[in-house]
Amino acid sequence: MTQDIAALYAGHLDVLKQRADTALERAGLDHLVVPSGTLHYQVFDDRDYPYAVNPQFKAWLPLVRNPGSWLVYTPGQRPKLVYLQPHDYWHVVPEAPSGYWPEHFDVVVIRSADEAQRHLPKNATRCAILGEPQSALGQYGAFKPDNPPAVVDYLEYQRAYKTPYEIAMMREATRRGVRAHRAAERAFRAGASEFGIHLAYCQAAGQDSTELPYGNIVALNEHGAVLHYTELGRLPPKPVRSFLIDAGASHAGYACDITRTYSADASDEFQSMIDAVDVAQQKLCADVRAGTDYKQLHLDAHLALAAVLKDFGVLKVSPEEALAKGVSAAFFPHGLGHGIGLQVHDVAGFAASDAGGRIEPPDGHPFLRLTRVLEPGMVVTIEPGVYFIDMLLEKLRQDGHADAVDWSRVDAFRPYGGIRIEDDVVCTDDAPVNLTREEFANLG
Incomplete structure (x- = not known):
């Protein structure tokens, strides 16, 4: 396995060099210099915020806990890593570089952050x-x-196309995430609180909240209607009706992003709605194919979810009318998904080209984070959702669309909050690869 990763990493590094060569040529510059980032301290205090590595740095190196280090790349030369390994008895000092990657770099060890400058190119301009x-x-x-901009636009645009090494890292992140999702479901079934479920998740993932790629969304009952619910109640509600968890994991700087929804009663109508959304979601995942316009896929999701709502008696109008009049957006207010990789919401989702420009989302869908046409190598999330959000439903009434909804059916589902199901899917030259479903199948 280590040999395989070593070979994949060498190929990945070759791709990064080629991309950097082109980006620097476009900008008329000679060197790419990337700091890993620094610690930030709270105002009027000596406590630092959790460190977050510069994504441009971890694209080259599987280092995520090394503030004060620098990458230097000059076309035609071996890349250089200026590696901060301070003399420090207050904190754990980073270990000497080891593994499959150091042989590809000229590594210079420094003992204080200020020493880095002497190892950077002489002319910063x-x-x-x-x-x-x-x-x-x-x-x-x-x-x-x-x-x-000429460098950033090019590099960020190209980051949408994942190398085999990056896909391998995302598989490892997914393996952690799926294992943790299984543990979270068990904790839910055992009656744990949101906080307890969160702790079970972190334990199974082997990562604490600062190592996870984003804050866990662990929502019981009505909390599932809060799209980014992160409060983590310490006591379970009575009764417990439903559970929505949106949580990921990290590996070597890469993220997975997974969402699942469960009913406390596997035989009730809400579970039936979850199953219907799951069927729709898998059909959307199957459409992650080269040449597919992600904007259209988002609109297709609206039609599919509106059909689910109509089948369950919530909507009284056709899916097409619900989409055209904005009714479906009251129940599905966010985008279908986004790119994912080094960042959960990966960059350049709106990029028109590697030279810049922007592709706007469809009118009436301002929260869609990805508007590009899918191509081989892209990895995207597919996360349709159905929610019963009071403020959006009230606005639907105020906007004159009350007759489109059976409000007694809304009242029946409101205590369950909402449903979201999310997988990470690789676009290929052929059928898509669903990293999430594959790993759930592997775990059984």
Whole structure:
């Protein structure tokens, strides 16, 4: 397995070099310089916020806990890693570089962050420096990230196309995530609170909240109608009706993003609705194919979910009318999904080309995060949802669409909150690869 990863990583690095060569040529620059990022401290305090590595840095290196380090790449030369390994008895010091990747770099170890400057290119004006302002080094901030658009636009656009190494890392993240989802469901069935379910998830994933790619959404009953519910109640409600969990895991800087919904009673009508949404979701996953316009896939999701709502007596109008009049958006207010990889909501979802530009979402669908045509190598989430959100339902009434809804059916489902089902899917030259479903099947 290690040999396989080593070979995949070598190929991945070759792709990154080619992309960097092109990006620097477009910008008329000589060097790519990428800080890993720095620690941020709370105002009026000496406590630091959880460190988040610069995504442009971890694209090259499987290092996510190494603030103060730098990557330097000059076309035609081996990339250099300036690796901060401080003398420190207050904190754990990063270990010496090891594994499948150091042989590809000239590694320079420094003992303080300020030492990095002597190992960077002499002329900062010839560098594309990608990162946050706090990473500036040198007198007057000579090495201050400038994020030249020609470089950033190109690199971020190309990041949509995952290398085999990246797919392998996402599989490993998915393996952790699915294992943790299974543990969370068991905790739910055993009567745990939202907080207890969250702890069971983290234990099974082997990651704490700062290592996970995003804050866990663990929602019982009506809390499932809050799209980003992260409060984590300490006591379970009485009675417990439903459970929605949107939670991921990380591996070597890459993320998975998985959502599942369960009814406390596997024989009730809400579970039947979950099953219907699941069928619709799997059909949408099957349409993650080269040449598919993701905007259209989002609209197809609205039609599919409106059909589910009509079958369950919630809607009294056709799916087509529900979409045209904005009725379906009251029940499915977010986008179908997004790109995923180094970041949960991966970059360049709206990019018109590798030189910039923007593809707008369809009118009336402002929260869609991906508007590109799908191509081989892209990895996207497919996460349709149906929710019973009071403020959106009230707006539906105010906008004159009350007759489109059977409100007694809404009242029947409101205590369950909502349904969301989400998988991570790879677009290929042929049939899509559903990383999430494959791993659930592997675990049984």
